Amino acid sequence: MATRAEIIAAFSYALDLTEGQPAGHCIRACWIGMQVGRALGLPRRDLGDLYYTLLLKDLGCSSNAARICELYEADDRAFKQGYKTVGTSLAATLHFVFSKTARGKPLGRRLSAIGNILRNGDEIAQELIVSRCTRGADIARTLRFSPVVCEGIYRLDEHWDGSGRPGRLQGFAIPLVSRIALLAQVVDVFHGHAGPEAALDEARRRSGIWFDPDLVRALEEAALSPTFWTNLGSPTLEGRVVRLAPMDDTERLGEDYLDAIADAFGQVIDAKSPFTAGHSQRVGDLSGRMARAFGLDSDRARWLRRAAVLHDVGKLGVSSAILEKPAGLDEREWQEMRTHATHTRAILGRIGALADIADIAAAHHERLDGTGYPLALPAAAIGRETRIITTCDYYDALTSDRPYRAAMSVDEALATMDAAAGTALDPDCLAALKRSL
Structure with missing residues (x-):
């Protein structure tokens, strides 16, 4: 079993996906921030x-x-990524927002969206930050992290001069861990965008505005080390970061805490769309019940439930413009949607304690007739555990509201699933689902 630091570090790649950041952003920010803390x-x-x-x-x-997708009519991941490279001036911010909002849409629609932002910009910004910070702190709390960590996540977007959010805190009223985390985030973004000097220049430019000047000086001191920048590009950085974990965090995790981590990231997944609220938990619980109905022992049923809770973690890498589309997807959009299964396998495959569920979870869109994705597996290559998750996922999707249709009744959903038995769905799993219901 892995340590908490190993699992959290590996899961941080999922957070990079939804922020539109290059893989390893949170790992690199951790390295930068810890060097500042040591300095x-x-x-x-x-x-x-x-x-x-x-x-x-x-x-x-x-x-x-x-x-973000709704308000700015833009790809949320690309919007977030681009926004992080915008300077501190109001003119730069407005230029970015206006250039990205409803781009490519009819003029009247663009003007309407931009007008809404001009009228309600401050309220919109506050809403987005409060949503993000509150959810992050709440999930950290459920994972039993310290109040300092939870508050640090909540206050990430506060600025030294009081211009930040959500509380307009100023100076030393902002938690130290939040001040360092925001600095580390910006440094990594600009380092990836334009190199070390650009990162340091941006930190200096925002000193006294976004950043505590003492922290910028500590950054400059830390950056004098010849390994400060080279380690950011090292393939061994994740291992180095794991070794920076608190000494009392080296014990192996118990099964209960591993379940808690899976459930926490299930919440992260489901928060991506209002149409998937609770989806991961429901699929996980139903899969666990079906596993026991098939005679799997309690340990195996628990293992399968984790795989089911995390089956959609790859959707964090799919644009909300696609997930929220109220009409059919075109071919390009379908290609992006289908990548979520590949992302699921890649993310879970990084996590030693969960690597054995990666293939099971990622195959939940494979079909018995061989026309599924991502690998178009034949029926003989699709195991019982995957078939259980596929059936539960199918059922919960049909009985939940989606952007393109209202939720079906239980009877309607089961009739639809009956028609797919033997081609998309395993008939034995469908029968077990009916018994479970």
Whole structure:
């Protein structure tokens, strides 16, 4: 069994996906922020709180994805990625927002969307930040992280001069871990965008505005080390970051906490769309019941439930413009939608304690007739555990509202599933589902 640091570090790649950041962003931000903390001479306990604030700073980021897509009529991931490279001036912010809002849409529609932002911009910005920060802090709390970490995540977007959100805190009223995390985030974004000097220049430019000047000086001191920048591009960085974990966090995790982590990231997944609220939990619980109905022992049923809860983690890498589309998808959109299964396999495959569920979870859109995705597996290659998840996912999707249709009744859903038995769905699993219901 892995340690908490190993699992959280590996799961942070899922958060990078939904923020539109290059893979490893949270890992790199953690490295940068921990070097700043060390340059400040922070004691071990404070470094421990800083460590998890950095890795989990984006824990609530999926909760505003659908709203960004709705308000700005843009790909939420591309919008978030681009916004992070905008300067601090109002003119730069407005130029970015106006250039991205409803781009490619008819002029009247663009003007309407831009007009809404001009009229309600401050309220919109507050809503998006509060949604993100509240959700992130709440999930961290359920994972039993310290109050310092939870508050640090909640206050990530506060600025030194009081211009940030959600509370307009100023100066030393902002938690230290939040101040370091925001600095580390911006440094990694600009380092990836234009290199070390650009990252340092941006930190200096925002000193006294977004950033605590003392932290910028600590960054400059840390950056004098020849390994500061080279380690950011090293393939061994994740291992280095894991070794920075608090000393009292090296114990192997128990099964209960591993379930809690799976459930927490199930919440992150479901927050991506208002149409999937509770979906991961329901599919997980139903799959666990069906596993026991098939005679799997309690440990195996528990293992399968985790796979079912995390089956859609790859959707964090799909634009909400596609997930929320109220009409049929075109071929390009279908191609992007289908990548979510591949993302699921890649994310779970990184996590040692969960790697054995990666293939099971990622195959939930495979079909018995061989026309499924991502691998078009033949029936003989689709195991019983995957067939259970596929059946439960199919049922919950049919009985839930979707952008393109209202929820079906139980009878309607089962009739639809009967028609798919033997081609998309396993008849034995469908029969077991009916018994479970």
